[in-house]
Amino acid sequence: MRREPFGPTGAAVPVVGQGTWNMERDDRAAAVAALRAGLDLGMTHIDTAELYGSGRVEELVGEAIAGRRDQVFLVSKVLPQNASRAGTRRACEASLRRLRTDRLDCYLLHWPGRHPLADTLAAFEQLRREGKIRAWGVSNFSLEEMERAAGIAGAERIACHQVLYHLEERTIEHALVPWCVAHGIAVVGYSPFGSGHFPGPRSRGGRVLAEIAAVHGATPRQVALAFLVRSPGLFTIPKAARAAHVAENARAGDLALSAEDVRRIDAAFPRRPWRGLPML
Ligand code: NAP
Numbered sequence: 457m458r459r460e461p462f463g464p465t466g467a468a469v470p471v472v473g474q475g476t477w478n479m480e481r482d483d484r485a486a487a488v489a490a491l492r493a494g495l496d497l498g499m500t501h502i503d504t505a506e507l508y509g510s511g512r513v514e515e516l517v518g519e520a521i522a523g524r525r526d527q528v529f530l531v532s533k534v535l536p537q538n539a540s541r542a543g544t545r546r547a548c549e550a551s552l553r554r555l556r557t558d559r560l561d562c563y564l565l566h567w568p569g570r571h572p573l574a575d576t577l578a579a580f581e582q583l584r585r586e587g588k589i590r591a592w593g594v595s596n597f598s599l600e601e602m603e604r605a606a607g608i609a610g611a612e613r614i615a616c617h618q619v620l621y622h623l624e625e626r627t628i629e630h631a632l633v634p635w636c637v638a639h640g641i642a643v644v645g646y647s648p649f650g651s652g653h654f655p656g657p658r659s660r661g662g663r664v665l666a667e668i669a670a671v672h673g674a675t676p677r678q679v680a681l682a683f684l685v686r687s688p689g690l691f692t693i694p695k696a697a698r699a700a701h702v703a704e705n706a707r708a709g710d711l712a713l714s715a716e717d718v719r720r721i722d723a724a725f726p727r728r729p730w731r732g733l734p735m736l
Contacts, residue, residue: 475694506535533563536571568596617632645690
């Protein structure tokens, strides 16, 4: 599994990690086993949020990482409505309790909200000084919002930006990815399989993925993930509650696409014109 420095933290984080949204709907034992299998395969970046299952997913993640916390790069998120200065602290402490840990590797604001950003970021900095979080980042921020965050705290304090990124939604490539890369901020693409809408095998794009996959002895999904992490600073966090899916996704972390592969995928899934920041 290829690892890359995670923004200014310098932590070596696997380019393919594990998402957990909606995992409370999955068979709990299978989901816990899938997360553990992912850790065994090097997918040690686990992404969760207080939002997911109203805390139940953090509890499930806590169970999955019990006894192996030190192997995990653990990320959770505060809801915008909780992200006042005092509320951020309360939310973080509640997440730590559910996750049965004393620290997060990175703590994110889930999306911009009504509380002043300066208050949220001040709370993040305080939590960082206290060792409750190692670093912090943001999610679903436009370029203007990124610039505002950088103006308040300094771009070098922002560890990552987590944004929607899959083959049929490449909007972030226009300006957000270049801006983050220029400032040394990790870009974590969420919903890499379109949250359940992966290109079908009979579609034009699906056929291109299958042809490239055949050459590499890989699968179309592995090719898609490899494309999404094709340059330094890009990470992806597919969600899989089945061990077989986890195993397939993990192998993408070692798949190197050729320049010609990238050119063909680029042509089959063209970037659409800029229409504002996409969100799920
Ligand atoms: P996704 O990862 O694009 O797709 C998940 C779906 O793909 C699940 O149904 C999963 O099935 C299936 N799948 C996974 N691997 C597969 C494989 N190898 N073969 C076939 N099917 C496979 O969707 P997502 O959950 O929306 O996004 C990923 C993560 O990003 C989330 O879980 C969350 O952590 C994060 N996220 C963040 C935000 C944000 O606002 N910051 C928003 C959305 C998502 P099984 O589960 O049955 O294995």
